[in-house]
Amino acid sequence: MxxxxxxxxxxxxxxxxxxxxxxxxxxxxxxxxxxxxxxxxxxxxxxxxxxxxxxxxxxxxxxxxxxxxxxxxxxxxxxxxxxxxxxxxxxxxxxxxxxxxxxxxxxxxxxxxxxxxxxxxxxxxxxxxxxxxxxxxxxxxxxxxxxxxxxxxxxxxxxxxxxxxxxxxxxxxxxxxxxxxxxxxxxxxxxxxxxxxxxxxxRLLNQAWSRSYESEASQRDLALRLRTTLDSLSQGVGVFGQDQKLKSWNHCFQVLLDLPKAMVRPGTAYAAFVEHTAEPGRPALETEDQIRHGSQRAGEAVTYERQRADSHHLEIRRTPMPDGGFVLTLSDMTKRVQAEGVLREAQKMQAIGQLTGGIAHDFNNLLQVIVGNLEFVRAKAGDDPKLQQRIERAAWAAQRGATLTGQLLAFARKQPLAPAAIDLAATMPDLVPLLRRTLGEHIDVRYVETAGLWPAMADPAQLESAVLNLALNARDAMPGGGRLTIELGNKVLDEAYARDNTEVTAGDYAMVAVSDTGHGMTREVVARVFEPFFTTKPDGKGTGLGLAMVFGFVKQSAGHVKIYSEPGQGTTVKIYLPRAMEAVAVVATRTSAPIDLPRGSATVLVVEDEAAVREIACAILSDLGYRVLEAADGEEGLRMFGLHASQVDLLLTDVVLPGKVRGRDLSESIAAIRPEVKVIFMSGYTENSIVHHGRLDDGVHLIGKPFKREQLARKIADVLGPPTTAGIEAPNIVELRPRRDA
CATH class of the missing domain: 1.20.1330 (f41 fragment of flagellin, N-terminal domain)
Structure with a gap:
């Protein structure tokens, strides 16, 4: 030495x-x-x-x-x-x-x-x-x-x-x-x-012996660092020797398997861990089939997955060592499983969106023809009550079809939104009397709000429709009566919540919660409650699109929706809408006083590829006193405008047109020639030409199909009259619910 x-x-x-x-x-x-x-x-x-x-x-x-x-x-x-x-x-x-x-x-x-x-x-x-x-x-x-x-x-x-x-x-x-x-x-x-x-x-020679001691101390320090490194891993690691007993482990090994501290010590047999994790609610380490499969593939690592009672997904990997022992590695795969679930949901949404977009345009065109002609027939039918009743039933059926189409578009996040800063404390109390009349006297409607509410960024009309849908579902869950509570509050969804809910962006949200004391739902029903056409109601009592519409509206508004329910304990649906940082929009109050339809004498160029829709739109405009020019596609519309450029005051065009010139292209071409010509788009399904990220482009006026004679008259009067805020005149798809002033 x-x-x-x-x-x-x-x-x-x-x-x-x-x-x-x-x-x-x-x-x-x-x-x-x-x-x-x-x-x-x-x-x-x-x-x-x-x-x-x-x-x-x-x-x-x-x-x-x-x-x-x-x-x-x-x-x-x-x-x-x-x-x-x-x-x-x-x-x-x-x-x-x-x-x-x-x-x-x-x-x-x-x-x-x-x-x-x-x-x-x-x-x-x-x-x-x-x-x-x-x-x-x-x-x-x-x-x-x-x-x-x-x-x-x-x-x-x-x-x-x-x-x-x-x-x-x-x-x-x-x-x-x-x-x-x-x-x-x-x-x-x-x-x-x-x-x-x-x-x-x-002097160095005399100090040689001390260096040996320092080397030993360094080895001890290295071992400590290795131990610290092992404990810092997010994976659980357990090392078992040739005798199938625990030799070494880290902290995550105990946490992920939810093991008692007394069990995790050197010398504990692997069979004891297998027996402990075989209890209900725990992630079993191995089954007999896996042990037999592992013995048939000696020398190769075996990987399998388990799920804990708290829905955490674990990936367990057993890797053999040359001395006959093995290393057990546990990985928490919860985030990956959640991400895969979000991906599957996105793929489902994309498929439904493609299906919905394909049928919405044609279906709403058909409904437009039905609604428009029914209104003309109603005006010419006189005072025959039976005939008027049949016309009303036909109009009700047409509007019901428009409602279903709108709900499908809402779930698929294809509806054009006009989001604005909403003062929930000012708008929600006005909804309570309507809910009391709609739900009936056997439902006790209560309203709770928090002081200092943040404004929410959302489409006011769609938010009201979502709350009404939730209230109607709550009424159906309380056939013998009960209590419905609408609660408003400020919520901060932090990073920890966002990690557990991968589709959520951390930040400030305004919350609208709708709670009932009904019969509640099982976990399996809650997992499917937002799926389109899924319903627990008897045949003919529901379409299964109400909650799907709520889900689509909230997601398209960059919000979050969470449902809590237990059998016999009622249900709470919480809607989290992004906090608005801009000035609160003034919401116009409704009035029930009859107002004469506005008329005019301006010249309107109507461009619509569906002949029946074009015919009824031109008939309505002519009946209102407007001079009408019509074209079947974008190219014909440009030619017609070229012949009457100085006379045209407004362009009413479909968004989706055949040929190279679409509705947006037509409006831009006309604006380049005469910027003062106003433009109104009409469509039953909007493509990306005027809607981006689910929101209507600034300065764009849109009237959704099927629209009524009254809606078209007022929309044209608003656009041709004094400047107004661009927005959406949605079809009357909520006619089944009572009006606020009823």
């Missing part, structure tokens, strides 16, 4: 000496390089001084040539003048390069440049005056002393630059001498340091 320590000490001494020599050599080399650099900088200073002097001489040569030409009028004096003038530009550029490392000289060069330029301009002016007007004119310019002032300023600047450069040259020469001295003293110092190292060698 002693020989080994001595040999190690000798090796260390030799190594230290070599390092010192290397350092001394490296520093000496560096000093030599620094000295060479200093010489180069000195030469650089000489170059700057030479260039400055050449620049001064060139200025004087230019002035001398100019004076000779002015006095004699001979062109041969212009040759030195032109040569000097050309050299001045070259010398200025060379000075810019040479002094690129000197900001002071660069600043002086920038100050000198206009002075030289003015001097050269003065010289050129006198030469031109001598050539054009004679000697006396040139002498008057010279005698004005402007050129002399410029020359004096230029010489002063050049003198200052020369002085600074000479001073810098002196400093660099001094630095070069100092570096040479440094090299001498470094050689001496390095030699002295080597002697000191030799004297310390004996």
């Amino acid at each position: 002693t020989k080994h320590l001595v040999a190690r000490a000798n090796f260390l001494i030799l190594a230290v000496l070599l390092v010192i020599l290397a350092l001394v050599g490296a520093m000496t080399w560096e000093r030599l390089n620094a000295s060479r650099d200093a010489r180069q900088w000195s030469q650089h200073s000489y170059d700057v001084l030479g260039t400055l002097k050449d620049l001064s001489i060139a200025l004087r040569d230019a002035e001398t040539g100019q004076r000779g030409y002015v006095l004699t009028g001979k062109d041969e004096y212009l040759s030195p003048y032109d040569a000097a003038r050309d050299r001045i530009g070259v010398l200025q550029g060379e000075m810019q390069k040479l002094t690129a490392d000197n900001p002071v000289q660069q600043r002086r060069l920038r100050d000198l440049a206009p002075v030289i330029q003015h001097k050269l301009e003065e010289l050129a002016q006198t030469v031109q005056a001598r050539r054009d007007s004679g000697l006396e004119t040139a002498l008057r310019i010279i005698n004005a002393d402007t050129g002399r002032a410029y020359m004096r300023d230029a010489e002063a600047s050049l003198t200052a630059m020369l002085a600074d450069e000479e001073k810098l040259l002196t400093e660099r020469v001094a630095q070069n001498d100092a570096r040479a001295g440094w090299v001498r003293w470094m050689v001496i110092g390095g030699s002295g340091l080597a002697i000191l190292v030799l004297l310390a060698a004996a």
